[in-house]
Amino acid sequence: MTVQRETAQTLRRQLHGSLVILKKNVRLYYLKPPVLIFGVLFPVFFFLAFKMGRPIAAENIVPGMVAMALWFTASAVGPLVTPWERGAKTYERLISTPLSLRAILVGDVMSGLVFGTCLSVVPVLLGLALTDTSIVSVPILTAGIVLGALNFASLGVLLAAPPASSPANIMLLSNLVRIPLLFVSGIFMPIGQMPVWMQWIAPLSPLSYASALIRSAFGQSAFFQVWLSLLMLVLFTLAFFMMSCKFHNMWKAKGL
Amino acid sequence: METVIEVKDLTRKFGYLVAVDHVEFEVYQGEIFGFLGPNGAGKTTTIRMLTGMIDPTEGTATIQGHDIRNEPLLSRAHIAVVPEEANVYLDLSVWQNLMLMAELHGVARHRRIQEAERLLDALGLAERKKQKARALSKGLRQRLMLCAALVTGPEVLFLDEPTGGLDVQSARLIRQTVSDLNRSGLTVFLTTHNMSEASEMCSRVAIIDKGRIAAIDTPEKLRSTISSRQYIEVRFARAIPEYNELESLPGVSQIDADNRTFRLYTRLPGQVVTEVVRLADSRGLEIADLGNHKPSLEDVFLHLTSGRKERGLQ
Numbered sequence: 001m002t003v004q005r006e007t008a009q010t011l012r013r014q015l016h017g018s019l020v021i022l023k024k025n026v027r028l029y030y031l032k033p034p035v036l037i038f039g040v041l042f043p044v045f046f047f048l049a050f051k052m053g054r055p056i057a058a059e060n061i062v063p064g065m066v067a068m069a070l071w072f073t074a075s076a077v078g079p080l081v082t083p084w085e086r087g088a089k090t091y092e093r094l095i096s097t098p099l100s101l102r103a104i105l106v107g108d109v110m111s112g113l114v115f116g117t118c119l120s121v122v123p124v125l126l127g128l129a130l131t132d133t134s135i136v137s138v139p140i141l142t143a144g145i146v147l148g149a150l151n152f153a154s155l156g157v158l159l160a161a162p163p164a165s166s167p168a169n170i171m172l173l174s175n176l177v178r179i180p181l182l183f184v185s186g187i188f189m190p191i192g193q194m195p196v197w198m199q200w201i202a203p204l205s206p207l208s209y210a211s212a213l214i215r216s217a218f219g220q221s222a223f224f225q226v227w228l229s230l231l232m233l234v235l236f237t238l239a240f241f242m243m244s245c246k247f248h249n250m251w252k253a254k255g256l
Numbered sequence: 257m258e259t260v261i262e263v264k265d266l267t268r269k270f271g272y273l274v275a276v277d278h279v280e281f282e283v284y285q286g287e288i289f290g291f292l293g294p295n296g297a298g299k300t301t302t303i304r305m306l307t308g309m310i311d312p313t314e315g316t317a318t319i320q321g322h323d324i325r326n327e328p329l330l331s332r333a334h335i336a337v338v339p340e341e342a343n344v345y346l347d348l349s350v351w352q353n354l355m356l357m358a359e360l361h362g363v364a365r366h367r368r369i370q371e372a373e374r375l376l377d378a379l380g381l382a383e384r385k386k387q388k389a390r391a392l393s394k395g396l397r398q399r400l401m402l403c404a405a406l407v408t409g410p411e412v413l414f415l416d417e418p419t420g421g422l423d424v425q426s427a428r429l430i431r432q433t434v435s436d437l438n439r440s441g442l443t444v445f446l447t448t449h450n451m452s453e454a455s456e457m458c459s460r461v462a463i464i465d466k467g468r469i470a471a472i473d474t475p476e477k478l479r480s481t482i483s484s485r486q487y488i489e490v491r492f493a494r495a496i497p498e499y500n501e502l503e504s505l506p507g508v509s510q511i512d513a514d515n516r517t518f519r520l521y522t523r524l525p526g527q528v529v530t531e532v533v534r535l536a537d538s539r540g541l542e543i544a545d546l547g548n549h550k551p552s553l554e555d556v557f558l559h560l561t562s563g564r565k566e567r568g569l570q
Contacts, residue, residue, distance in 0.1 A: 010329070013362050020359045028347055089343035096307040097360040098333040253310040 014103040021094075021107025022114065029080055030115060034171055039076030040119065043069045050188050062127030063218045064187040067148070067211040069123045071178065071187075074116025074149040078156025079174040081108050082248070083167040092256050101252065102245050105157055109241065112153025113146070120145050136219035140226060144213030147233040151206045154240035161247035163254035181205045186212065191223035199223075206236040258285040260412055260443045261306065265315030268301050275301040277467035278315065283412075288434070288444040290458035290475075292451075292553075294561050298467040299447045300340075303416050306445070308332050320411060333361070336405035340417035342397035346390040350381055350400055353389055354407050361408035368407060375403040379433060395426030402430055406437070413437070415446045419453065431457060451554035461553070463560050470560040478556045484509060484521065485551040485559065488528045491517045493542035497535060505531040516544070 029035060047065055051058075085091040094104055124141070127133050135141055159174040184198045185191075185207035191199055202208045202223065209229035212222035222229070261283035268276040276298040283289040293299045304310045306317055308328050317324050322331035344353050351372065358368035376382045379399045384392065389400060398418065405413060415434065419427035435457060438444055448454050454461055455475045462472040471478055496516055503511050507524035508531075522528045525548045536543050551559075 016362065017360055020356065024345075024348075024356055027352070028345065088346070089339070089341055090345055092304075092309050092339065093337070093343055093357075094360070095309055096332060096335070096337045097357070098329045098362070099360060100329060253304075256304065256309060 013098075014100060015106075017097070017099040017103045018107040018110060021099075021104055022110045025077065025081055025108065025111035026114070029077060029084065029111070032080060032084075034080050034167055035076045035115075038171060038175065039073040039115070043072045046182070057131075059127070059131040059133035060220070062123070062131055062133045063215045063220055064211065065123045065127065066120055066145070067185075067207065067214050068182065068187050070116050070120040070145060070148050070210060070214075071152055071182065071185075071207050073119040074112045074152035075156035075159075075174065075178060077112040077115050078108055078153060078158075079160045079170040080167050081111065082157075082160035083164050083170045086163070086256070087166060095252065101249055105241070105244050105248060108157045108160075109150065109153045109244075112156050113149045116149035116152060117145055120149070133218055135217055137217045140213055141217030143230060144210055144217055147230065147237070148206075148210030148213070151210065151233050151237040151240065154237050154244060155206065158240045158244040158247065161244060161251055163251040181207055184208070186215070186223060190215070190221065192221075203232075206233060206240075209233050209236070259283070260285050261289075261317060261319050261445065263302075263306070263315075263317040266302065266305060266312050266317055267314035268298075268305055268310065269313045274467050276305070276312075276464075279464070279467070279469055281462050281469060281472055283443060283445060285443055286438065286441055287459035288438050288446055288457050290454040290461035291445060291447045291464065292449075292454055292461055292557055293447075293464035297464045297561070299464060300416060301467075302464070303337070303414055303445070303447060307335060307337050307414055334411045335414060336361075336408050336410035336412075337414045338398075338401045338405045338416065338418050340420055342394065342401045344389040344392075344397050344400050344404070347388060349386050349388055350376070350392070351385040353400060354404050357404040358407045363408060367409075371407050371409070372403070375406055379403055379429060393423075394421065395423045398422055398430065399426060402433065410442070412443045412445060415444060415448075417448055418446070419448070419450065451552060451557060455553040463557060465561045471556070475553050479551050479553065482551045482556055482559050483523055485555050486522060486525055487549050488520045488522060488525055488532065489517065489545070489547050489549055490520065490532050490543060491545040492536075493544040495539075495541055497539060497541060501535060501539075502532075505535065507531070519549075 046068060051061060082091065085094065095101065156174065159177060160170055162170065162173065164170050184201045185205040186202065191202045191208060209224055209232045212224040212229045213226060215222040216226055259282045263279055263281050266276055266279045279302060291299055291302065305312050306319065306324060308324060312325065319331040320334045324331045345356065348356065354372040355368060358372065376385055379402060381396065381399055381403065389397060392400060418430055431453065434444055446458060458475060460472065460474050461478065463470045499511065499513060502508065502518055502520060505528060507522045507527045508520045510521040512519040520528055529546065529548065532546065
């Protein structure tokens with residue numbers, strides 16, 4: 001009983017620490033230029049580049065727009081926080097506190113989750129207000145956005161693991177991963193209409209599953225079934241977070 | 257005496273480089289333990305291992321009985337760190353910086369507010385609590401670092417070159433605050449290049465060189481180990497004696513000369529003073545200044561670490 005109580009107390013302290021990290025990240029990083037440029041402006045430019053001059057009904061692109069906003073926003077915070085803190089030498093203060101590295105990373109993931117979830121509501125509302133689109137399943141849309149944000153935020157934290165002291169280097173790496181995946185994940189056109197080789201790659205991208213859930217929520221046909229998308233997002237999230245813990249720990253000393 | 261930090265066989269390698277090589281020492285409750293060494297000797301790597309920033313390659317250490325490898329969270333719950341570079345969050349205010357560190361250490365709200373107010377007042381930052389850390393000078397940032405460490409209520413405080421490059425006022429205030437806290441029971445692990453600071457503040461010092469502990473003792477005992485480096489310094493007013501006259505005085509082991517000033521190294525300072533005065537009388541020389549200089553901690557440090565420099569030059 002004592003051991004269980006101690007374990008529960010430790011978990012509570014670590015969770016509290018993660019929330020403190022979240023609060024710090026919100027205060028310090030949400031309005032940093034790289035987050036705003038790569039998280040907010042990027043999806044808007046991609047949308048305009050895709051939409052302008054093409055005869056596509058606006059309501060058909062709303063799910064893709066939501067998924068793309070979610071992808072960029074949720075994965076924008078993680079790649080900034082750790083390199084920024086390494087450069088400012090505040091990282092070594094964090095890791096000398098009685099917080100585990102895992103708890104610090106949970107805080108960073110939560111920062112991406114909250115940022116992505118909040119900002120992806122904007123295209124949902126714009127889509128509902130400006131087009132004829134409608135939501136057929138709020139629970140699926142909520143699950144798609146929250147699980148997707150959690151997954152992409154975990155990916156962002158994983159991408160921040162290499163020991164670079166400049167956020168620009170990590171942002172470059174993260175865009176090398178994020179932008180190609182955008183084109184094979186059913187954002188701009190349904191996966192079923194993409195070339196066959198792209199259809200083979202699509203299941204390897206977590207964005208494909210979030211995109212499928214959001215399409216289903218808006219009543220559009222999705223390449224993956226809802227249960228499979230939910231399961232794959234959970235599995236991808238676990239994998240990304242476990243890899244994040246491993247690589248951040250491995251490169252901890254090099255980043256000081 | 258109760259042991260607060262116990263270091264056993266602690267080793268850290270970076271590839272082929274052995275930065276810290278099987279180091280062993282103990283730090284006792286309520287002492288200020290100085291950790292001295294030349295640049296690259298392994299001081300910061302040792303501190304980083306003890307504070308959980310990097311993992312040891314071999315060996316381990318305990319802090320308040322908690323193993324840094326097996327119980328890292330418990331061992332870190334007892335410590336606070338003030339690094340050489342004041343790494344405050346520049347975009348947070350002075351107050352937010354303190355609250356962040358206190359919250360990360362799980363300090364209760366009421367206590368952290370009370371302690372933060374008291375520390376800001378004690379370290380002369382009370383009027384700047386709403387100011388962004390970015391607006392503070394280097395000295396004030398270092399004071400803020402000390403506040404942020406102390407607001408967590410540590411039992412052991414790690415100070416890595418805390419007064420390096422600071423203005424006199426800030427350096428003195430930090431030294432005074434640390435000494436006051438030490439008198440009330442705080443254990444301090446201090447690395448510094450400032451030998452007078454170490455000599456003045458530390459109960460014991462360890463000298464590390466090339467990753468190995470070269471000596472550990474009280475500053476007084478370390479000084480006594482090189483009593484041969486004790487010297488009489490004499491300055492003559494006008495005419496000076498022959499070099500070999502001074503060299504042949506009983507008890508003199510070595511001489512350094514600089515214009516009219518001579519340093520006569522000896523283990524028998526009383527006898528050499530008498531002989532110098534006798535020589536001056538017999539030759540009609542006027543002594544302008546005469547003094548006995550015991551070896552400083554700096555002399556001990558240079559004596560123990562000089563071999564490294566010589567080898568480095570070759």
